[in-house]
Amino acid sequence: xxxxxxNTAARLMVPVLVIFSLLVLxxxxxxPGGGFIGGLLAATSLALYEKAAGLERTERMLRIPPLAIxxxxxxxxxxxxxWGAIAKGYVxxxxxxxxxxxxxxxxxxxxxxxxxxxDLGVFLVVVGGVSAMLFALEEAAVPAHQDExxxxxxxx
Amino acid sequence: MTQTDTGTMPxxxxxxxxxxxxxxxxxxxxxxxxxxxxxLAFVWFLTFLPAIGRGEVFTLVYPWIPALGxxxxxxxxxxxxxFALLVxxxxxxxxxYAAGYFLGDPRAGRIITLLFLFAIxxxxxVLADDVxxxxxxxxxxxxxxxxxxxxxxxxxxxxxxxxxALLVxxMGGLAxxxxxxxxxxxxxxxxxxxxxxxxxxxxxxxxxxxxxxLFLLGAFTKSAQxxxxxxxxxxxxxxxxxxxxxxxxxxxxxxxxxxxxxxPALGGTEVWFWVLTIFGATTMLIGSIWALRQTDLKQMxxxxxxxxxxxxxxxxxxxxxKAAIGAALFLVVHALYKAALFLMVGCLDKKAGTxxxxxxxxxxxxxxITAWAAALAAFSMAGMIxxxxxxxxxxxxxASFSVITEPVLVAGAAYVANAMMVAVALIVAxxxxxxxxxxxxxxxxxxxWTLWLGPVLxxxxxxxxxxxxxxxxxxxxxxxxxxxxxxxxxYHLKLWHGVNAALIMSILTFVLGFLFWRTARPIRAGLAGxxxxxLISADExxxxxxxxxxxxxxxxxxxxxxxxxxxxxxxxxxALAIVLWGAIALSGGPRPTxxxxxxxxxxxxxxxxxxxxxxxxxxxSRLAAIASLGAIGTSxxxxxxxxxxxxxxxxxxxxxxxxxxFLAIALxxxxxxxxxxxFRVGDAGIAAAVGLGVxxxxxxxxxxxxxxxxxxxFEENSxxxxxxxxxxxxxxxxxxxxxxxxxxxxxxxAAIGAVAALKAGRQAAAKTTTTMEPGE
Numbered sequence: 035x036x037x038x039x040x041n042t043a044a045r046l047m048v049p050v051l052v053i054f055s056l057l058v059l060x061x062x063x064x065x066p067g068g069g070f071i072g073g074l075l076a077a078t079s080l081a082l083y084e085k086a087a088g089l090e091r092t093e094r095m096l097r098i099p100p101l102a103i104x105x106x107x108x109x110x111x112x113x114x115x116x117w118g119a120i121a122k123g124y125v126x127x128x129x130x131x132x133x134x135x136x137x138x139x140x141x142x143x144x145x146x147x148x149x150x151x152x153d154l155g156v157f158l159v160v161v162g163g164v165s166a167m168l169f170a171l172e173e174a175a176v177p178a179h180q181d182e183x184x185x186x187x188x189x190x
Numbered sequence: 191m192t193q194t195d196t197g198t199m200p201x202x203x204x205x206x207x208x209x210x211x212x213x214x215x216x217x218x219x220x221x222x223x224x225x226x227x228x229x230l231a232f233v234w235f236l237t238f239l240p241a242i243g244r245g246e247v248f249t250l251v252y253p254w255i256p257a258l259g260x261x262x263x264x265x266x267x268x269x270x271x272x273f274a275l276l277v278x279x280x281x282x283x284x285x286x287y288a289a290g291y292f293l294g295d296p297r298a299g300r301i302i303t304l305l306f307l308f309a310i311x312x313x314x315x316v317l318a319d320d321v322x323x324x325x326x327x328x329x330x331x332x333x334x335x336x337x338x339x340x341x342x343x344x345x346x347x348x349x350x351x352x353x354x355a356l357l358v359x360x361m362g363g364l365a366x367x368x369x370x371x372x373x374x375x376x377x378x379x380x381x382x383x384x385x386x387x388x389x390x391x392x393x394x395x396x397x398x399x400x401x402x403x404l405f406l407l408g409a410f411t412k413s414a415q416x417x418x419x420x421x422x423x424x425x426x427x428x429x430x431x432x433x434x435x436x437x438x439x440x441x442x443x444x445x446x447x448x449x450x451x452x453x454p455a456l457g458g459t460e461v462w463f464w465v466l467t468i469f470g471a472t473t474m475l476i477g478s479i480w481a482l483r484q485t486d487l488k489q490m491x492x493x494x495x496x497x498x499x500x501x502x503x504x505x506x507x508x509x510x511x512k513a514a515i516g517a518a519l520f521l522v523v524h525a526l527y528k529a530a531l532f533l534m535v536g537c538l539d540k541k542a543g544t545x546x547x548x549x550x551x552x553x554x555x556x557x558x559i560t561a562w563a564a565a566l567a568a569f570s571m572a573g574m575i576x577x578x579x580x581x582x583x584x585x586x587x588x589a590s591f592s593v594i595t596e597p598v599l600v601a602g603a604a605y606v607a608n609a610m611m612v613a614v615a616l617i618v619a620x621x622x623x624x625x626x627x628x629x630x631x632x633x634x635x636x637x638x639w640t641l642w643l644g645p646v647l648x649x650x651x652x653x654x655x656x657x658x659x660x661x662x663x664x665x666x667x668x669x670x671x672x673x674x675x676x677x678x679x680x681y682h683l684k685l686w687h688g689v690n691a692a693l694i695m696s697i698l699t700f701v702l703g704f705l706f707w708r709t710a711r712p713i714r715a716g717l718a719g720x721x722x723x724x725l726i727s728a729d730e731x732x733x734x735x736x737x738x739x740x741x742x743x744x745x746x747x748x749x750x751x752x753x754x755x756x757x758x759x760x761x762x763x764x765a766l767a768i769v770l771w772g773a774i775a776l777s778g779g780p781r782p783t784x785x786x787x788x789x790x791x792x793x794x795x796x797x798x799x800x801x802x803x804x805x806x807x808x809x810x811s812r813l814a815a816i817a818s819l820g821a822i823g824t825s826x827x828x829x830x831x832x833x834x835x836x837x838x839x840x841x842x843x844x845x846x847x848x849x850x851x852f853l854a855i856a857l858x859x860x861x862x863x864x865x866x867x868x869f870r871v872g873d874a875g876i877a878a879a880v881g882l883g884v885x886x887x888x889x890x891x892x893x894x895x896x897x898x899x900x901x902x903x904f905e906e907n908s909x910x911x912x913x914x915x916x917x918x919x920x921x922x923x924x925x926x927x928x929x930x931x932x933x934x935x936x937x938x939x940a941a942i943g944a945v946a947a948l949k950a951g952r953q954a955a956a957k958t959t960t961t962m963e964p965g966e
Contacts, residue, residue, distance in 0.1 A: 063914035066836040068922060074844035081851050101945060104938045111931050126927040128912055145913055152930075153923045159934040163941035164848060170948040171855045 037086075044086035051079035059157050063145065069153035073160025080165045089172050100166035107158025114152035126152070221298055224306040225285035231313075232278035235271060242271050243665050245678060249319065259380055265319035268669025269450055272518070273316035273443070276525050280439045281309045283644035287533055288431035290640025291540065301341060305435065308334035312440050316447055321370040321380045328366065328412075331441050332359045338432045339425045351427035354732065358421045362411025366448070369404030372397055373455075385455050386676060392455045393462075402456055405448065406465060413445025413499045416473040420728040423480075423492045430536030433488065438495045438528040443521065446502045450517065454676030458509055463595060466507025471603040473500030478610035482710060483717040487535045487545045487618060491528065494571075494614050497607055498524040504600065505586070506674065508593045515681050516582070516589035518670035522655070522662075523570060523582040530567035530648035531618060534560055537641050538622060543631035550622035551629040559642045561623040566649035568619030570656070572612040572703065573696060576685055578656040583608055583699070585683070587692035605699060612703020617710060659685040764876050770883030774890070781886075782893045792832060799825045812857050820850040837918040 663683025
């Protein structure tokens, strides 16, 4: 697909979308968002980039194979589970090392801990899994590329 | 030396000793390490003998899954101890033997490792007190047995035998698991000791029938009882040390162990007696008759093992104190002489070049140690005084008379089987060694000490235990019998009982056994004739069942997986429609009338959805159809927004975008099918049924009062406990994080599967293109 508008727009939008998806991940605990949605958003932005720049360039830009990304994500989630098990004695317990709770319930410090690590894991798994399937599908579709217009439009 | 050509001797000996490449020193030493470990364990278990003899019991418990009441619980009593001694003691000798047997063979490490793993599993099995622990080790023995039987995996018959053993015993294992869980639920404890302590309460319960059937299925398959006896002779595809260990002395006795262990809880009933007696006696007779049919010494021994297992099962069924003593004693007797004989046959195979009984004769001078080991073991097998086998046979006859219900049947079966054992003992120990000119495929000589030590020690122990009969009885047999019966026994084993009925039976046994031996050839010919005349064996039946399973699977798969996507969709949605309308028909309850008083924007969204749906149905362009589907999804996300479910709406929107992208790419690949004209009534019917069904179900849901307990809990606790105000996200990553962990694992697996499938398809396509267009 060689569209100048799409190409230019994608180049501008993809970084913004990726940052936005991370923001969605971060704010997810208190406001709409979270790892699933953020991951889907990031995957959509990768799909956009892939459509504009092609599979080869997208893979080069990513550097890491998408399946590896999702594997890292799963590892993050598991690490979070183990973290909880070690720190609190049961698997997947929430640990907030930088957060202190005052006597009145007020919180101080950064809300960063095992839960965010877990959510990051979800994010990575979704990004990696979706893009892996998308890229593989795109790769498989290559031989049929020539008569793409034909095929999609149908003939009537 | 009676070799005719002494010149070939050294060459042949050299070939036998250094076949294959020699191993480096450390590797070679490591091969002997398991033997040493097992020997130490044996000595350690020996130290428990006095305390166990006094009736003490040792337990060891580690928590495993406390929430489910499952523990790593172990218990050492008389029954467990004798099995532990057999596993470690015979194990030590077998490991040594195997190290010698496979010396110089590159596969030596593999077989020793597998044997050692098996020993651990077997030890765990006989010491486990928790049923899940028991099952774990039970399956451990099944799996290691599979690997060991299939050790020569390049050979088709070994693979077949391994699979057969796995399928038969694996099926029994599943049945056993069912029985264990049923009984565990009934007893309210997963501890075997607590189940057994319930005693007759189990056999009076309604659950007794199914539990008994499942346990018997597990025990009978594992211990090769009729009609599952056929897998054991097949398992002789394993190397000789494996057969001696797993398929005579230890693993095949796991089923016997289970029956002995469960006897206090499951035994003592009419059905227990009849089933065990009839199946045990049948197995015993089948095994002993077919043993005479064999010409391969190892096959002959395998059939006598089937016979021995049948004997054990029959006496466990007997139910009297003497029957329990008989079973306990025969367990030891059989393990000792059978392992010794198997190892002896391995020596013959290795050093004389064959196991065929007709090709071996007069080797007593060339292989004196082997001949002595064979003679000692055979004396015990035949029940000569003062061997422990004599005690076994005496007690067996006494026990037969003690069985109240059917003493004639039991004693008669035992008499025939014992006579056959005498005959087999004579065939094995006399034929290859004595009373004839030397004959063997290759010049025979005794093997190295690692090979003869096992058979000599085991056979010698048969003599020692017989001589010290009272001690054997008090220290070894009585504690086992006490475990079988669930109460202490008062029995004194003696070598000489004076002239009584049992002794007369013993003498008659020798007479009949001798006759069988003299007529072994005609008997064998007769059996072979019967076999050739189309008598269907259980082994063939197994093949037919397997063939039937394969054919059924093929037919079902061919019908279900026809490769046409629309037929999958049709089947899936038709099934969904049936479930939906079934639920609607079965549920009563109030169905509120839906309110049509909605804001304008809701109606507008619905209108868009209806138009888009119509477009999907009408359009002939795939792209237009995909885009219309996207419009429907987007409209749904708008509805979510209208009702405040922002998270769900966001997810829906993202998914919708990705689905459109995926579909667009995927449809590029699909070949264009010829357009199907006209209105498809069946498909429309299914679609309408699903759509209407979902609508009615949703309306019904509105009619049921909502249980807000969970909602309130999450809303109250989300912020203070989990430091998050977005309840949806907090549920996903904190409260129900385990579910999410499972889901993301599924995503990763699905992605791997999809990528692999697509790559495989691409490679296949590339292959066909290159073969079709060789010019390019």
